[in-house]
Amino acid sequence: MTLDELRELAETxxxxxxxxxxxxxxxxxAACLSQRSDQVKASLEAEIKAHGKEDCCKVKGVGCMGLxxxxxxxxxxxxxxxxxxxxxxxxNTDTKEIVASLESEPVERLSLSPELPFFKEQxxxxxxxxxxxxxxxxxxxxxxxxxxxxxxxxxEMRPLEVIxxxxxxxxxxxxxxxYPTGLKWSTVAKASPHNGAKYVICNGxxxxxxxxxxxxxxxxxxxxxxxxxxxxxYAVGANRGFIYVRAEYPLAIKRLKIAIKQAETMGLLGAxxxxxxxxxxxxxxxxxxxxxxxxxxxxxxxxxxxxxNPRPRPPYPAQEGLWNAPTLINNVETFANVAPIIRNGGAWxxxxxxxxxxxxxxxxxxxxxxxTGLIEIPMGMPLRHVIYQLGGGIPDNRxxxxxxxxxxxxxxxxxxxxxMPVDYESLASVGSIMGSGGLIVMDETxxxxxxxxxxxxxxxxxxxxxxxxxxxxxxxxxxxLSRITAGEATPEDLALLERLCDVVRNTSLCGLGQSAPNPxxxxxxxxxxxxxxxxxxxxxxxxxxxxxxxxxxxxKPKGKPAEVTA
Amino acid sequence: MQLKPGAVPPPNxxxxxxxxxxxxxxxxxxxxxxxxxxHTVQECFGYLDDVALRWVAxxxxxxxxxxxxxxxxxxxxxxxxxxxxxxxxxxGTACYIKGSTALINAVTAxxxxxxxxxxxxxxxxxxxxxxxxxxxxxxxxxxxxxxAGKVTPEQISKRVEGWMRNxx
Numbered sequence: 180m181t182l183d184e185l186r187e188l189a190e191t192x193x194x195x196x197x198x199x200x201x202x203x204x205x206x207x208x209a210a211c212l213s214q215r216s217d218q219v220k221a222s223l224e225a226e227i228k229a230h231g232k233e234d235c236c237k238v239k240g241v242g243c244m245g246l247x248x249x250x251x252x253x254x255x256x257x258x259x260x261x262x263x264x265x266x267x268x269x270x271n272t273d274t275k276e277i278v279a280s281l282e283s284e285p286v287e288r289l290s291l292s293p294e295l296p297f298f299k300e301q302x303x304x305x306x307x308x309x310x311x312x313x314x315x316x317x318x319x320x321x322x323x324x325x326x327x328x329x330x331x332x333x334x335e336m337r338p339l340e341v342i343x344x345x346x347x348x349x350x351x352x353x354x355x356x357x358y359p360t361g362l363k364w365s366t367v368a369k370a371s372p373h374n375g376a377k378y379v380i381c382n383g384x385x386x387x388x389x390x391x392x393x394x395x396x397x398x399x400x401x402x403x404x405x406x407x408x409x410x411x412x413y414a415v416g417a418n419r420g421f422i423y424v425r426a427e428y429p430l431a432i433k434r435l436k437i438a439i440k441q442a443e444t445m446g447l448l449g450a451x452x453x454x455x456x457x458x459x460x461x462x463x464x465x466x467x468x469x470x471x472x473x474x475x476x477x478x479x480x481x482x483x484x485x486x487x488n489p490r491p492r493p494p495y496p497a498q499e500g501l502w503n504a505p506t507l508i509n510n511v512e513t514f515a516n517v518a519p520i521i522r523n524g525g526a527w528x529x530x531x532x533x534x535x536x537x538x539x540x541x542x543x544x545x546x547x548x549x550x551t552g553l554i555e556i557p558m559g560m561p562l563r564h565v566i567y568q569l570g571g572g573i574p575d576n577r578x579x580x581x582x583x584x585x586x587x588x589x590x591x592x593x594x595x596x597x598x599m600p601v602d603y604e605s606l607a608s609v610g611s612i613m614g615s616g617g618l619i620v621m622d623e624t625x626x627x628x629x630x631x632x633x634x635x636x637x638x639x640x641x642x643x644x645x646x647x648x649x650x651x652x653x654x655x656x657x658x659x660l661s662r663i664t665a666g667e668a669t670p671e672d673l674a675l676l677e678r679l680c681d682v683v684r685n686t687s688l689c690g691l692g693q694s695a696p697n698p699x700x701x702x703x704x705x706x707x708x709x710x711x712x713x714x715x716x717x718x719x720x721x722x723x724x725x726x727x728x729x730x731x732x733x734x735k736p737k738g739k740p741a742e743v744t745a
Numbered sequence: 746m747q748l749k750p751g752a753v754p755p756p757n758x759x760x761x762x763x764x765x766x767x768x769x770x771x772x773x774x775x776x777x778x779x780x781x782x783x784h785t786v787q788e789c790f791g792y793l794d795d796v797a798l799r800w801v802a803x804x805x806x807x808x809x810x811x812x813x814x815x816x817x818x819x820x821x822x823x824x825x826x827x828x829x830x831x832x833x834x835x836x837g838t839a840c841y842i843k844g845s846t847a848l849i850n851a852v853t854a855x856x857x858x859x860x861x862x863x864x865x866x867x868x869x870x871x872x873x874x875x876x877x878x879x880x881x882x883x884x885x886x887x888x889x890x891x892x893a894g895k896v897t898p899e900q901i902s903k904r905v906e907g908w909m910r911n912x913x
Contacts, residue, residue, distance in 0.1 A: 210881050213892035247881025388837035391878035426784060426821050427877055429890075465784050467819030470875065484779035485811075486818040545839035545880035552881045583838065617880075619838050633841055637875070643818075 180446045181453055182330040185321060192322035200235035201281055202256040205265075206310065208243035208398045209430050210552075216251035218267035222274035223253070230278060242399020244310035246297060247552040253277065254310070263291040296568040297550045302531065302557045304539050305515045309399035309553075314434050317441040320402040328521035329406050330453045332413055336521075341414040342368060345517070347525030349537030354382055354473070354510030355585060355614040356690070357536075357603040363507065366497040367415040370505035377417040378506045379408050381514055382478055383424040383431070386470035387586030388637065390617035392541040393511035395553050397424065397431035400515070401438035405448060405461060407514030410521055412459045415507050420459060421482055425466045435463055470587070470641035474689045475500075475508045477643065488645045489689035510615065512541055532558035536602035546583075546619035549574050556601070563597040566620055577622040581706070585614025587634045587641075588694035590701030591627065610701045612694070626723035627706040628713055632660035634698040642691060649692030652683035656699060663710060664724045666717040673714060677703065753803045756796045761789040765797075769804055776805050779815055783822055792823045820875070828863040828870035830889050830908045832901070837876030839883035844898075848884055849873070851898040855905045869908045 180188075196202065205211075205220040220240055227236045244252045249263035255277075262285075265273045276286045293299075303309075312319035320326070332341050346361025367377065381404060385393040397404060408420050424432055439461055442448040450458040464482050471477045472487040479501050481487040500506025516538060520528045532538050536558040542565070545551045549571030556565060562582060566572065573579055581591040590611035592599070599605045603613050621630065639653035659676045662668040680696035680703070687693045703710060712718045713727065722729040755762030768785040772778030782805065786797045793816050802812040816822045834840075834848050849860060852871050856864040863870040879885040882894025886901060893900075 209892060210879050210894065213879060213882060213885075213894050247879075250881075385878065386875065388841075388876035389839050389880055390876070391880055394878040427874060465781065466821075467780055467784065468821035468875070469819050481780065482777070484777035484781075484815070486815055543880055545883060546842055551839075551883070586838065617838070619842070619880075621842060625842050630842070633838070641875075 180330075182327070182334060185326055185330055188318065189322050189324070192318050196322070199237045200257060201232075201237070203236065203238045203277075204241045204244075204254045204256060204310065205238060206242070206244045206250060206252045207240035207314075208395060209428075210243070210247040211250035211252060212430070214251045215267055216265075218269070219251050219253065219265050219274060222268035223278065225268070226274050226278040232278070232281075236278075236281065239313050240315075241311060242309040242314045243306075243395045243553055245301075245306070245553045246291070246550055248550055249291060252291075252310075255281070259293055260285045261291045261293050262286065262289040265289060297552075297554070297571065300560075300564075300569055301555050302539050303555050304519050304528075304531075305396060305403075305512055305541050306399070306553070306555045307519070308403065309395065312400065314399050314401055315437050317402055317438065317445060317447075320400070324522065325402055325518070326406055326447050328518040329409050329413075329447065332410050332521055333453050333455045333457055338368060338414045338416065341410060341521065344521060344525040345414070348516075348520045348528035349525075349532075350513065350516055350520065350528065351536065351603065352510060353512035353516070353540065353615065355588065355612060357613060360509065360513055363497060363509070364411065364414055366495075367417075367505050367507040370498050372416070373499075373502070373504035376419065376502070376504045377415060378501045378504055379412045379415065379417045379420040380478065380482065380501065380506055380508045381408055381420070381422040381511060382473065382475070382508055383422055383428075383511045384466045384472045384478060385425060385428075385511075385615060386473045386641075387588075387615055387617050389543065389545055389583070389586055389619045390615045391543045392553065392616045394425075394428050394431050395543075396511050396515050396541070397428070398434055401431075401434045402442065403515050403518060404435075404511055405438055405442055407517035408461060409448060409452070409459050410517050411507055411509065411514065413457050415505075417507065418458050418460065420461045421464050421501075422461060423464045423466055423472070423478055423482060426468065432463065432465065439463065469643070470637070471643045471689070471691050474691060477689065478508065479506065486643070488643050489691075491688060512616070533600060533602045535604055540601070540613065540616060542616045542618045544570050544618050544620070547573055547577065547622040547624070548620040558602045559600040561598050561600055562592065565601065565618070566597070570620065573620065573622050577624065579620070580623050580625055581621045581627065581630075581702075583619040583621060583630070583698070584617065585612040585694075585697070586617045587637045588612060588690065588697055589614045589617075590697045591621070591630065591705065592701070593705040610697065610704060612697070624721055624723070626664070626719050626721035627702040627709045628660060628663050629719075629721070629723045631699045631702045632657065632664055635660055635695070638691065638695040642695075646686075646688040646692065648683050648686040649688065649695065652679055652687075653692070653695050655679055656683065656696070660699070663713050664719075664727075666713060666724070666727045668714045670714060673710060753800060756800050762800075764789050765801070769801075774805055776807050779805055779807065779812065780819070783812075783816055787822060792826050794824070794826075825863070828867050829911070830868060831870045831872060831887075832889075832905060832908075833872045833874050833877070833887040834860070834901075835877045835879065835883070835885040835887070836873045837878075837880055837883070839880035840876075840885055843883040845884045847898045848886060848896060848901050851902045852905050855902050856909055864909060866909065868911055869905055
């Protein structure tokens with residue numbers, strides 16, 4: 180397919196869509212599906228048929244609309260109406276009412292205002308098509324401007340020019356570490372092929388508990404990721420690519436398979452794309468449940484069919500990666516940023532965000548916050564704004580305690596840093612990391628030593644066991660934290676725990692071990708009092724740790740009762 | 746003697762082996778297809794038994810130790826047969842802080858099994874997942890492959906109780 184043919188196809192699709200008066204979108208991403216949104220879609224279709232409105236109304240299954248907490252979500256694109264918690268016909272009359280009210284007033288009790296800060300304050304680049312297009316139809320993606328960037332790059336830009344735009348955009352790796360993407364691409368581009376081969380790998384092994392951005396992008400807009408990979412392959416000179424996705428994401432896998440097939444049929448992947456000499460083939464590889472495989476050298480081992488053991492770097496995969504050939508590994512979200520950057524230019528992207536962290540970042544907002552779901556915000560937005568405006572604050576009038584970013588590799592950020600801008604440097608300065616974008620809000624019902632124990636339990640079972648500091652150190656740390664939360668620890672245990680934080684961090688082979696102490700170190704730093712309470716007073720203020728006293732319940736302060744403020 | 750790729754016939758007449766052979770063929774019986782092939786075996790048979798592992802090893806011309814090593818390294822693979830129904834409790838961070846432990850305890854109370862175990866009547870297996878990516882709906886449980894969100898201990902108890910009774 181050539182660029183002209185692509186534009187023609189997009190035009191035809193657009194025309195077709197203008198003929199439909201009401202295009203009703205139903206979210207069919209995993210979260211809403213688990214609330215039976217497929218049944219909602221079927222009910223809506225049946226209802227429209229019953230009303231004889233098939234000519235002017237169309238129901239479309241789309242990707243994630245973001246506010247998972249209010250799912251299943253239904254929207255009417257013609258008038259911007261948004262409905263929440265829509266139940267299928269066998270549960271109540273929601274779908275009947277929605278169809279009946281198409282031309283009249285919206286259904287009050289289901290309405291959700293699109294003017295909420297949750298929707299208004301986002302800036303969507305990666306997620307621009309999520310909730311808008313049918314992820315299982317390539318025509319929908321093309322209609323939204325898809326593959327224009329790839330074909331433009333192939334026919335009008337040299338590989339070096341592509342890399343130049345990416346460098347100019349300031350895009351940094353969205354997998355967590357934030358390495359400059361342009362620099363990575365140019366290293367792979369400069370490396371000489373091994374046995375004539377270079378590879379591109381998309382890291383979709385989203386192992387962080389509490390993160391679901393990659394899943395959502397793959398389920399909502401899989402073509403976007405394929406296009407980004409193809410552009411990258413052209414830029415670095417690779418002809419073969421792999422997408423490594425967790426087996427725990429069956430829907431993402433299904434949609435990727437469909438997407439690859441459709442792109443191949445259209446001639447947008449495969450041999451001689453757009454009648455040029457460039458060929459690119461993408462294969463899917465399933466992860467099998469190993470957190471360490473998010474680390475690039477471990478991931479490569481896994482693609483090779485081996486145990487996911489990391490190896491020392493250098494050599495970096497950019498020089499010696501998959502089957503010893505230069506390999507470009509980027510995260511799902513990084514690839515999803517590529518097409519818009521090529522389409523609008525690197526300078527456009529660089530104008531968004533902060534000085535050192537450009538563009539937007541997708542966060543999975545979860546935990547003790549009213550609006551759980553997926554958000555995309557410009558870099559630099561203050562954390563407080565994210566949690567209280569977009570997130571709608573803490574439910575049940577509880578008090579904010581900590582925000583956990585970056586999963587087991589990240590840390591807990593206390594209230595005093597709530598006004599901090601969200602970017603790579605600021606998060607690092609308080610001992611946490613951006614990570615892949617999990618953002619979990621905790622209130623006073625969370626016990627911080629218990630949270631640290633939870634993450635350490637995760638790290639010690641997920642350690643691949645290759646290097647001793649990680650294999651043994653994390654187990655020791657977990658044991659110490661178990662003693663603390665059981666009220667059996669001594670002050671010496673606390674000192675040992677702190678020492679181990681240093682040892683494990685500085686002597687582990689790969690990122691898993693190097694970052695495993697982060698949740699412990701940050702909670703020790705900001706919530707030390709809770710550790711002391713557990714050790715010296717055998718008390719758990721949050722009331723989480725079994726067998727320990729809980730102030731206010733078991734040992735009410737004696738003397739004057741607290742003053743009551745009106 | 747070097748075996749020809751795909752030369753080893755399946756261990757028995759079971760037709761499901763053909764599907765596994767299909768996966769091996771698609772990858773040209775190359776050793777790097779090991780994980781893909783194990784996925785297919787588990788999809789077809791529910792778990793990886795010794796017979797399957799040995800057969801896959803010979804067909805991909807890999808040492809058995811390596812195949813065993815891979816099968817045990819990854820959490821997704823299981824070497825034990827599962828019960829008729831599976832209940833996977835997500836223990837991701839969001840689910841954890843919203844009470845996934847109580848859900849596990851509820852199953853343990855009803856079916857007398859801890860994570861990784863199958864009930865005596867082979868009806869229910871309890872598993873935990875690191876994160877099923879449905880954090881917005883925490884705590885989440887996957888009942889027989891279907892994700893359910895905002896699950897309460899009462900709900901999970903009821904579900905498991907029903908499954909357990911099926912046999913009686």
